[in-house]
Amino acid sequence: MTRRTLSLSLALCLLAMSAMTTNAQRRGAKKPARTPAAPVSAAKAGDEVLMPTSSPLISFRILFMTGSAADPAGKEGLANLTASMLSDGGSRLMSYDQITEAFYPMAAGFSSQVDKEMTVFTGTTHVDNHSRYYAIIRQMLLDPGFREDDFARVKTDAVNYLKVSLRQSNDEELGKEALYNIIYAGHPYGHHNAGRVSALESITLQDVRDFYRANYTRATFVLGLAGGYPKDFPAKVRADFAKLPAEQTPVNNFFTPHLEPGTQVEIVKRDTRSTAISIGFPVNVTRADKDFAALAVAASYFGQHRSSNSYLYQRLREARGLNYGDYAYVEYFPRGMFRFEPEPNLGRQQQIFQIWIRPVEPQNGHFTLRAALYEFDKLVRDGISQESFEQTREFLSKYVNILTQTQNARLGYALDSRYYRVGDYNQFMREQLAKLTLADVNRAIKEHLLTNRMRIVVVTKDAEALRDAIVANKPSPITYNSPKPQRIMDEDKVIQTYPIEVKAENVRIVPVDQVFQ
Amino acid sequence: MKSSILISLLLCLPAAALAQGRGGGRAPQKKAAPSQQRKIFPYNYTIDDLPNGLRLVTVPTDQPNLVALYIVVHTGSRNEVEPGKSGYAHFFEHLMFRGSRNFTPAQRDEILKRTGASSNAYTSDDRTVYHEVFSKEDLDKVMELEGDRFKYLQYEPAEFKTESLAVLGEYNKNSANPTSKLFEVLRETAFKTHTYAHTTMGYVKDIEDFPNQYEYSRQFFSRYYRPENVTVLLVGDVTRERALALVKKNMGDWQRGNFTPDIPKEPEQDAPREATVEWASPTLPYLAVAYRAPAYSDEAKDKIALDLLSSIAFGENSDIYQKLVLKEQKVDFVSAGADDMIDPELFTVFTRVKKEEDVPYVREQVLATVKRYSTELVPQKKLDDTRSRFRYGFAQAMDSSQAIAGALAPYLALRRTPETMNKLFALADTVTPQDLRDMAAKYLKESNRTIVTLATKKGGGAATGGAK
Numbered sequence: 006m007t008r009r010t011l012s013l014s015l016a017l018c019l020l021a022m023s024a025m026t027t028n029a030q031r032r033g034a035k036k037p038a039r040t041p042a043a044p045v046s047a048a049k050a051g052d053e054v055l056m057p058t059s060s061p062l063i064s065f066r067i068l069f070m071t072g073s074a075a076d077p078a079g080k081e082g083l084a085n086l087t088a089s090m091l092s093d094g095g096s097r098l099m100s101y102d103q104i105t106e107a108f109y110p111m112a113a114g115f116s117s118q119v120d121k122e123m124t125v126f127t128g129t130t131h132v133d134n135h136s137r138y139y140a141i142i143r144q145m146l147l148d149p150g151f152r153e154d155d156f157a158r159v160k161t162d163a164v165n166y167l168k169v170s171l172r173q174s175n176d177e178e179l180g181k182e183a184l185y186n187i188i189y190a191g192h193p194y195g196h197h198n199a200g201r202v203s204a205l206e207s208i209t210l211q212d213v214r215d216f217y218r219a220n221y222t223r224a225t226f227v228l229g230l231a232g233g234y235p236k237d238f239p240a241k242v243r244a245d246f247a248k249l250p251a252e253q254t255p256v257n258n259f260f261t262p263h264l265e266p267g268t269q270v271e272i273v274k275r276d277t278r279s280t281a282i283s284i285g286f287p288v289n290v291t292r293a294d295k296d297f298a299a300l301a302v303a304a305s306y307f308g309q310h311r312s313s314n315s316y317l318y319q320r321l322r323e324a325r326g327l328n329y330g331d332y333a334y335v336e337y338f339p340r341g342m343f344r345f346e347p348e349p350n351l352g353r354q355q356q357i358f359q360i361w362i363r364p365v366e367p368q369n370g371h372f373t374l375r376a377a378l379y380e381f382d383k384l385v386r387d388g389i390s391q392e393s394f395e396q397t398r399e400f401l402s403k404y405v406n407i408l409t410q411t412q413n414a415r416l417g418y419a420l421d422s423r424y425y426r427v428g429d430y431n432q433f434m435r436e437q438l439a440k441l442t443l444a445d446v447n448r449a450i451k452e453h454l455l456t457n458r459m460r461i462v463v464v465t466k467d468a469e470a471l472r473d474a475i476v477a478n479k480p481s482p483i484t485y486n487s488p489k490p491q492r493i494m495d496e497d498k499v500i501q502t503y504p505i506e507v508k509a510e511n512v513r514i515v516p517v518d519q520v521f522q
Numbered sequence: 523m524k525s526s527i528l529i530s531l532l533l534c535l536p537a538a539a540l541a542q543g544r545g546g547g548r549a550p551q552k553k554a555a556p557s558q559q560r561k562i563f564p565y566n567y568t569i570d571d572l573p574n575g576l577r578l579v580t581v582p583t584d585q586p587n588l589v590a591l592y593i594v595v596h597t598g599s600r601n602e603v604e605p606g607k608s609g610y611a612h613f614f615e616h617l618m619f620r621g622s623r624n625f626t627p628a629q630r631d632e633i634l635k636r637t638g639a640s641s642n643a644y645t646s647d648d649r650t651v652y653h654e655v656f657s658k659e660d661l662d663k664v665m666e667l668e669g670d671r672f673k674y675l676q677y678e679p680a681e682f683k684t685e686s687l688a689v690l691g692e693y694n695k696n697s698a699n700p701t702s703k704l705f706e707v708l709r710e711t712a713f714k715t716h717t718y719a720h721t722t723m724g725y726v727k728d729i730e731d732f733p734n735q736y737e738y739s740r741q742f743f744s745r746y747y748r749p750e751n752v753t754v755l756l757v758g759d760v761t762r763e764r765a766l767a768l769v770k771k772n773m774g775d776w777q778r779g780n781f782t783p784d785i786p787k788e789p790e791q792d793a794p795r796e797a798t799v800e801w802a803s804p805t806l807p808y809l810a811v812a813y814r815a816p817a818y819s820d821e822a823k824d825k826i827a828l829d830l831l832s833s834i835a836f837g838e839n840s841d842i843y844q845k846l847v848l849k850e851q852k853v854d855f856v857s858a859g860a861d862d863m864i865d866p867e868l869f870t871v872f873t874r875v876k877k878e879e880d881v882p883y884v885r886e887q888v889l890a891t892v893k894r895y896s897t898e899l900v901p902q903k904k905l906d907d908t909r910s911r912f913r914y915g916f917a918q919a920m921d922s923s924q925a926i927a928g929a930l931a932p933y934l935a936l937r938r939t940p941e942t943m944n945k946l947f948a949l950a951d952t953v954t955p956q957d958l959r960d961m962a963a964k965y966l967k968e969s970n971r972t973i974v975t976l977a978t979k980k981g982g983g984a985a986t987g988g989a990k
Binding site for chain 1: 585587588619627628631632634635636637638639640641642655656657679680681682683684685686687688690691692694695697698699700701733802803804805806837838839843844847848849851854876906907908910911912913914915917918921922923924925
C-alpha cells in the first residue's frame with residue numbers, strides 16, 4: 006500500500022525500464038487444440054483509430070501487428086531488438102544523439118513495447134511541436150538508420166535486462182515471467198518478450214533488417230492518433246506510411262498450449278531474502294469471448310490488482326499478515342509492481358489465469374502456497390455469492406472509467422478493442438457486466454478455472470528443502486505474532502496439511518541463471 | 523527512448539511550466555495579465571481554510587465523472603526523530619486502513635468497492651498522501667469514510683501486529699533489488715543527525731520491532747493526524763461549494779493539535795565521504811555520487827537552478843550521457859536529480875556500469891562533469907531549451923484529474939498552495955547561466971560529496987557484462 010522515496014521510485018523505474026517486447030516469424034507449432042473465437046492478428050491496410058479532441062496534447066500509438074511470437078527459432082529477442090532499434094536508435098538522416106537533442110526542448114519521448122502479437126510505438130507531443138516531432142518519428146519508423154553502435158547498445162540492454170534486472174533484482178517479475186515460459190513451452194509465446202540470453206547473443210544487425218522488412222508492412226500497420234491534431238494530419242500520416250511494403254503477413258491463429266495433466270512446480274533457486282510465488286494455467290477466454298466479463302468478475306473478486314477489495318488479499322494479507330498483497334488476473338499484466346493500471350496494447354489470442362503471491366518469509370512459503378491453492382479450490386468449488394457478485398460487478402462497471410482516464414489510455418484501449426472486435430471498451434464492459442448473472446459467473450468459473458494442469462513457480466533460496474516438503478506433503482504449521490480468531494486457527498489446521506498432488510519428478514529445481522537462458 | 527522515465531524525471535523536477543491561458547489563484551478571476559499567461563499551473567483553484575486549521579484546495583477540471591481526492595498529511599519519515607522508529611510514518615500509513623470508529627475495514631472496503639475507486643496511499647520523507655479516484659456521485663460517501671478515519675482511527679493490538687507483518691512483506695519484496703540497499707547506505711553516510719539519514723522504508727531491525735509499539739502508534743496519530751497538519755485536495759468533476767460543504771460536514775469538528783516536532787539540524791559537511799556495499803548475488807555495479815543540496819524554495823534560486831543544471835549536465839542529451847551511454851557504452855543509464863524537500867537533502871547522480879573495471883573511469887567522468895559546470899558557463903540556448911523542456915514536460919504530464927492531483931500533492935506538502943508552482947516557474951525564468959555556475963560552485967563541491975558504490979561481493983557470482 007505504498008511507495009517510498011521518490012529517488013528510489015526513480016531507481017526502480019529505471020530498472021523496470023527496458024519494457025521490452027517484440028514480434029517475429031512464427032515458430033513451428035503443433036496443431037491447434039482450440040483457436041480463439043475471433044482472432045485478429047493482421048491489420049487491414051488503412052486500419053486506424055482516430056480520436057480527435059480539443060486537448061493541446063497529441064498522443065501517438067503506432068501499432069504493428071507483429072511481436073515476439075514471430076521470433077524465429079534460435080533468434081528469440083529479434084522482434085524486441087528490432088523495435089528498440091526504431092525507438093532507441095537513429096534514423097538514416099539523424100543519429101540517435103541528434104534525435105535526443107531535437108526532442109530535448111519539446112520534452113518529447115518515443116518508446117516501444119513489444120508483446121507476443123503486438124508492437125506499439127508511443128509518444129506524446131504538445132500541439133505546438135507536433136510537426137517537428139512527427140517529422141522525426143516518421144523517419145525513425147520509416148527510414149531507420151540501423152547503425153552498428155546503436156545495435157550493440159540495445160542488444161546489451163536486452164541481455165542485461167534479462168540477466169540482471171529480471172533474474173537478480175525483482176523476484177516477483179522473475180516468477181511471473183518464468184510461469185509464462187513454462188506454460189507456453191514449445192509454443193510461439195514460449196519465451197520472454199525480450200528474448201533468450203543465448204539467442205540474443207547470436208542475433209545480427211542483418212537479422213534486424215530482415216525482420217523489419219518482413220514484419221513492418223502495410224498489412225501490419227495500424228495508426229492510433231488522439232488529441233488536438235490538425236484535421237488534415239491523419240491523411241498525411243496515412244500517405245507517409247503507405248510507403249511501407251505491401252507484403253501480406255499471414256494471419257496467425259495461436260493455439261492453446263497442450264500441457265501434460267497434473268500439477269508441475271518449478272523452484273527457481275536464488276540467494277534471496279524472501280519467497281515469491283506465481284500460479285497459473287491457460288484459459289480459453291479473451292475479451293472476444295462471451296465469458297470474458299464473467300471471468301473478469303471472478304478474477305476481480307478473487308484478486309483485484311493492488312486492491313484490498315478482494316478475497317485472497319483479505320485471507321492472506323489482512324487476516325494473516327503473510328505478505329504485501331495477493332492478486333489474480335485473466336489477462337497478461339507485466340510490471341504490475343510498478344503500475345496500478347495495465348498498459349494497453351498487450352492483445353493476445355491466448356491468456357492464462359494467474360495468481361500472484363507477493364514475497365513471503367521463507368519459513369511460510371509452503372504454507373502460503375497451500376493457502377493460495379486452498380482458497381482457489383474453494384473458489385472453483387463454491388463459486389461466489391450473490392452479494393460478492395453484485396459488489397464486484399458494480400466495481401468493474403465504474404472502474405473502467407479509471408482504466409481509461411487519460412487520452413493515451415483511451416487510445417490504447419480503442420486499439421485493443423479493434424483487435425478483439427468489441428467496440429468501445431467502456432461501453433462493451435458495462436453492457437457485458439449488466440447482462441451478467443451470478444449463474445453465468447459461477448458456470449464460467451467451473452468451465453474455465455477447473456483445471457488439472459496447474460503450473461507453479463516459486464523463487465526461493467532453500468529450494469531443496471521446499472521441494473522435499475512439497476513432494477512429501479509435509480505439514481507446514483504456521484505461527485503468528487498475535488492471537489488469531491478461532492476460525493482462522495481452524496482453517497490453518499486444514500491448510501497446513503492441504504495436499505498438493507504433484508509427482509516427485511514434476512517438482513524441478515532450476516538455478517536462476519538458467520531462467521531465460 | 524524511454525518516455526516513461528522521462529516523465530518520472532520531470533515529475534521529480536520542479537515542474538516549471540506553462541499555461542494554456544487560464545489563470546489561477548484564490549481571487550475571482552479577471553482577465554489574465556500577460557505575466558499570468560505563463561503560469562505553470564493553468565487551472566483555476568480555490569483555497570478554503572477551516573477554523574480548525576484544515577485547508578481545502580479545490581481544482582475543478584473539465585474531465586467528466588471522476589473526482590481525485592488526495593489527503594496530504596505533512597508528516598513523513600523526516601518526522602521519525604526517536605531512535606528505533608525509522609519507517610514508522612510509512613507503517614502508520616498502513617494502520618490508516620485498519621478501521622475507524624464507525625467503519626470496520628471490511629465495511630470500508632465494501633463501500634469503496636461499490637464506488638469503483640482506485641484507492642491507495644504513499645509515504646515519502648516529508649509527507650504521507652492518501653488518495654482515491656472515483657465517480658463524482660460517490661463523493662459524499664467517500665468523504666464520510668475519510669472524515670471518520672482521520673478523526674477516529676481505531677484498531678486492536680492484534681490487528682496492529684498483523685499489519686506490521688504486511689510492512690515486513692513490503693520490505694521483503696523490495697529487498698531483492700540492490701538499489702534499496704544502496705540508497706539506505708547513501709542516506710546514512712551523507713547524514714549523521716537529521717532524520718534524512720534513514721529511508722522512508724526504514725531499517726529492517728526497526729520494522730521487525732514494530733509489533734511491540736502499539737502505544738507509540740496512538741501517540742503518533744495524536745501528534746500528526748491533526749487538521750492543521752493536513753491539506754485536502756479535490757480535483758475533477760467537483761465544485762468548490764460541494765467540496766467545502768462536505769469537508770466542513772465531515773472534518774469541521776476535527777480537533778486541532780499542538781505538536782511541533784524537533785527535527786535535528788544536520789551540521790555542515792566538511793569532508794567528502796564514501797561507502798561501498800557488497801551485494802551477495804550477481805549484479806552490475808551501481809555508482810551514486812551525491813552532494814548536499816538546497817531545500818525546496820520558490821524564492822531563492824539555488825534549488826531551481828540545480829534542477830535546471832541537473833538536466834543540462836546529466837540529462838539524456840548531456841555530454842556525459844552521450845559519451846557514456848551512447849558512444850562508449852560504458853553504462854546503461856545515467857540519471858540525476860534532487861527531490862523537492864523541506865530541509866536540505868541530496869542531489870544524486872546515479873548510474874549502472876556494465877563492467878566492474880570501468881567503475882573508476884565512470885566515477886572520474888561524473889566528477890569531471892560536476893567540476894566543469896562549477897567553472898564553465900552554460901550556453902544561454904541550452905538553458906532556454908531546458909526551461910522549454912520543463913514547461914512541455916509538465917503540460918504533457920497533466921493528462922487527467924488524477925495526474926493533476928498527483929503532481930500537486932508534493933507542493934501542497936511543501937507550501938500548502940498551488941501558487942508555489944507558479945512562483946517557482948517565474949523564478950526559473952530569472953535564472954541565468956551565471957546563477958547555474960554559482961550554484962554549482964556553492965553546492966557541488968568536494969566537501970559536500972558522498973559516493974556510494976555497490977558491486978557483487980567477491981565470490982558471490984560473476985557480474986554480467988552484456989552481449990558485446
